Amino acid sequence: MKKIINNIKESYNELVYKVSWPTKTELSNSAVVVLVASLIIAALIFVIDLAFEGVMRIVYERIF
Template sequence: MKKILTYFKESYNELVYKVSWPTRTELSNSAVVVLSASLVIAAFIFVIDFGFEGLMRFVYERIL
């Protein structure tokens, strides 16, 4: 039981005193970067999907 209590105390001390938490500004900037990258990737996938749809439509109209 003593080992478990020691583990929790050491974990708490590490989280409070040794971990460098980001500031609110850093966190906001990171969120904006992630959101922007996600939108760019989603737009890229949309364009690729739209292109493949047109290609398949063209192929199926010529074959059938």
């Protein structure tokens, strides 16, 4: 039981004193970067999906 309590105390001290938390500006900038990257990846997957759909239509038109 003593080990568990010691572990909790050490975890708390690490979170409070050793972790460097980002500022609001850094957090906002990171969120914007993630949003833009997500939109770019979504657009890329959309284009690939459209291309694959076109290829499959050509294949199915020739088979059936």
